[in-house]
Amino acid sequence: MTTTYSNTTSRYVTIIILPYSIKIRARKEESILSALRKSGITIDALCGGRGLCGKCRIRIVKGETNSPTSNEVRILGDLIKNGWRLACQVMPKSDLEVEVPSFKGQILDWAPKMKFPLDPAITLIPIENIRREPPSNLDTLLKELKTLGITNVHISLQAIKNLVLLSRMGIQGNIVYNRDYNEIIDIKTDEACYGLAIDLGTTTIVISLVNLRNGVILDTISEYNGQITYGRDIISRIGYAMTARDGLLRLHRAMLETINKLLVTIFKKNNVEERAVYEVAAAGNTVMSLLFLGLPPHNLGSAPFEPPFLGGYTITNDRIGLKINPDAKIHLLPVLGGYVGGDVVGDIISSGMLNDEVALLIDLGTNGEVVLKKAEIIYVTSCAAGPAFEGVGISSGMMAIEGAIERIRLKEELEPEYSVIGGGRARGICGSGLIDILAEMVRHSIIDKQGRIKEVDNPRIRRNKKGSLEFVIEWKEATAVGKDIVVTQQDVRQLQLAKAAIKTAYKILLNKTNTRAEELKAVYVAGGFGNFLNKENALLVGLVPKVDISKVKFIGNGSLAGARMFLLSRKVRSRVRELLKNVIHISLHEEPNFRRLFIESLFFE
Numbered sequence: 269m270t271t272t273y274s275n276t277t278s279r280y281v282t283i284i285i286l287p288y289s290i291k292i293r294a295r296k297e298e299s300i301l302s303a304l305r306k307s308g309i310t311i312d313a314l315c316g317g318r319g320l321c322g323k324c325r326i327r328i329v330k331g332e333t334n335s336p337t338s339n340e341v342r343i344l345g346d347l348i349k350n351g352w353r354l355a356c357q358v359m360p361k362s363d364l365e366v367e368v369p370s371f372k373g374q375i376l377d378w379a380p381k382m383k384f385p386l387d388p389a390i391t392l393i394p395i396e397n398i399r400r401e402p403p404s405n406l407d408t409l410l411k412e413l414k415t416l417g418i419t420n421v422h423i424s425l426q427a428i429k430n431l432v433l434l435s436r437m438g439i440q441g442n443i444v445y446n447r448d449y450n451e452i453i454d455i456k457t458d459e460a461c462y463g464l465a466i467d468l469g470t471t472t473i474v475i476s477l478v479n480l481r482n483g484v485i486l487d488t489i490s491e492y493n494g495q496i497t498y499g500r501d502i503i504s505r506i507g508y509a510m511t512a513r514d515g516l517l518r519l520h521r522a523m524l525e526t527i528n529k530l531l532v533t534i535f536k537k538n539n540v541e542e543r544a545v546y547e548v549a550a551a552g553n554t555v556m557s558l559l560f561l562g563l564p565p566h567n568l569g570s571a572p573f574e575p576p577f578l579g580g581y582t583i584t585n586d587r588i589g590l591k592i593n594p595d596a597k598i599h600l601l602p603v604l605g606g607y608v609g610g611d612v613v614g615d616i617i618s619s620g621m622l623n624d625e626v627a628l629l630i631d632l633g634t635n636g637e638v639v640l641k642k643a644e645i646i647y648v649t650s651c652a653a654g655p656a657f658e659g660v661g662i663s664s665g666m667m668a669i670e671g672a673i674e675r676i677r678l679k680e681e682l683e684p685e686y687s688v689i690g691g692g693r694a695r696g697i698c699g700s701g702l703i704d705i706l707a708e709m710v711r712h713s714i715i716d717k718q719g720r721i722k723e724v725d726n727p728r729i730r731r732n733k734k735g736s737l738e739f740v741i742e743w744k745e746a747t748a749v750g751k752d753i754v755v756t757q758q759d760v761r762q763l764q765l766a767k768a769a770i771k772t773a774y775k776i777l778l779n780k781t782n783t784r785a786e787e788l789k790a791v792y793v794a795g796g797f798g799n800f801l802n803k804e805n806a807l808l809v810g811l812v813p814k815v816d817i818s819k820v821k822f823i824g825n826g827s828l829a830g831a832r833m834f835l836l837s838r839k840v841r842s843r844v845r846e847l848l849k850n851v852i853h854i855s856l857h858e859e860p861n862f863r864r865l866f867i868e869s870l871f872f873e
C-alpha cells in the first residue's frame with residue numbers, strides 16, 4: 269500500500285523511477301503516464317491513457333497518490349493492495365517512488381532530458397494569399413520574401429511546382445524554409461513539419477520522429493542494422509567492403525534498407541507523410557557514417573586508421589534516397605578522428621559533460637569509445653569492444669527488447685531472480701542482464717579471477733555437448749523459446765574481452781592525462797544496452813573506473829539524444845563546431861603499454 273514519506277506545498281513533485289533510480293519531475297495534477305512521457309520514458313499505453321487497456325501498469329512503492337479510479341478497481345482488482353496502479357489514472361500528491369516494470373520497446377531510446385534552446389533550422393513562414401501576379405509566380409513570392417528580409421533564396425523545384433498549383437487557387441499556405449541554407453524546400457497548405465534523429469549503430473539503427481514545430485518526439489523505433497549479415501563488428505564490415513564484390517554497395521544499401529523499412533513503419537504508425545520530413549541529424553561511428561554515405565572505409569582497415577574526412581558532413585536527400593522529402597538536408601554529426609565518430613559527439617553534448625571540470629564518458633556500443641574532459645580539452649579514443657554487450661555472439665544473447673532478461677541476481681543456491689522486458693517468459697538475455705550475471709558469477713565465486721567457470725556442485729552448472737562448462741539461467745520449460753537460457757564459458761570470454769577493451773581505453777586516458785579516478789566529477793555511461801545497467805555490477809566487473817557509485821550516471825542512448833539536440837537547436841550546432849577545436853584524439857594502438865594493460869584488464873579483481 270502507499271505511504272506518505274514526503275509532503276510539500278509545491279505544485280511539483282519528484283518521482284523516482286525504480287529500479288533505475290531515474291528522477292523526474294511532475295505536476296501534482298498530471299498523470300504519471302504524462303510525466304513519464306515528458307521525460308522521454310515511454311511505456312505501453314494502448315488505449316491512449318483512457319484507463320481501458322490496463323497496459324500502463326506501474327507500482328507505487330512510496331508516496332501518496334489519488335485514490336484508485338473505478339477503471340483501476342475493475343482492471344487491477346486485488347493487485348491494488350500491493351501498490352499496482354495504472355499510470356494513466358494515478359496522480360501524485362507527494363514525492364513518489366514508482367516501479368516501472370519496463371520501458372517496453374523504447375529501451376534503446378531512453379536518455380535523460382538535457383535542456384537546450386528549441387531553435388531548429390527549418391521554420392514555417394505563413395503566406396496570407398498565394399497570388400498569381402505578373403511577371404511570374406516566383407517574382408511575386410520573392411517580392412514578398414524580401415519584405416521579410418529573405419533574399420537570394422534558393423527555391424526547390426517541388427516548391428515552385430506547389431507554388432504554381434496553389435496560386436491558381438489563391439489560397440493561404442506555408443513556406444518551409446531552411447534558415448541555415450537560405451532555401452525554400454516546400455510550399456504547402458498544411459503545417460506538418462518533421463525531422464528525424466537517427467542513431468546509426470553498428471548493431472542497431474534507432475530512429476526518432478520529431479515534430480520540428482515544437483520539438484516533441486512523436487515516436488522512436490529500432491531494428492538490427494541490416495549490415496549485420498555481412499559482419500558483426502566494424503572490422504569485419506571494413507573487410508567485407510574491401511574484399512567482397514560490390515561489398516561497399518551492399519553495405520550501403522543494407523543500411524539504407526533498414527532505415528527506409530523503419531521509416532515506412534514509423535510514418536504509418538504516426539500518420540505522417542514522408543515528404544513532410546525536412547531535416548535529419550544522424551550520429552554514428554566513423555565507419556557507419558562512411559557507409560551511410562557510400563564512402564569506402566578502407567583507410568580505417570589499417571594503421572594509421574585515418575578517416576577520409578574529419579568534422580561533419582551534410583548531404584541533400586536526393587543523393588541518398590531515404591523515404592523522406594528529396595530536398596531534406598541530412599547532417600552527419602562530426603567525426604573526431606579514427607574510430608571516434610558522430611555518435612561520441614552525440615554522447616558528449618547530451619551528457620552535459622562539457623559543464624564538468626573533469627569527467628569521463630564511456631560509450632559501450634559495438635565499438636567502445638571513451639572520452640575524458642579535463643579543463644577545456646576533450647581527449648577521445650576508441651577500442652574494439654565488439655558487440656557482446658549488445659547480445660551479439662552470446663549463446664542466449666539478444667537485443668534489449670521484449671522478452672530479454674534485463675536484470676538478474678543470484679539468490680541462495682545460485683537460484684536466479686530476474687526481470688524480463690515486457691513481463692512474460694524470457695527469450696534470452698540482453699546487455700544489462702549479461703553484466704549482471706557476469707558480476708553475480710564473480711560475486712558467488714562461480715568464475716575465478718581469470719574468468720574460468722568453476723565446476724561447482726550445483727544443478728545449474730553443467731557441461732554442455734562441447735564439454736565446456738555453462739551456467740543455466742532458466743530451464744527450457746520456463747522460457748518462451750523452448751530451450752535453456754545459458755551463459756557458457758565462451759560467452760564469459762567474449763564479455764571479458766569486451767570489458768578489457770573498455771577498461772584499457774579508460775586507463776590509458778587517465779594515465780596520459782595524470783588524472784586519478786577520484787578526481788572525476790562524473791562517469792557517464794552511454795549505450796543502447798546500458799540504460800538499465802546496475803552501477804555496482806558495472807564497477808565490480810571493471811566496466812567503469814573505481815569511483816564513488818553516485819558519480820556513475822547513465823545517459824542511455826546519448827548518440828540519439830545528441831542527434832535530436834543537433835536537429836532541434838542551431839545553438840547546439842554552433843557549440844558542436846566550437847568543441848571540435850578542443851579535441852585531442854588518442855590512438856590506443858600507438859600506446860606502448862597497450863598490450864600489458866589489456867592483459868591486466870582481462871582479469872576480475
Ligand code: FES
Nearest residue numbers: 317319321322356
Ligand atoms: S493507457 Fe490504457 S489503461 Fe492506461
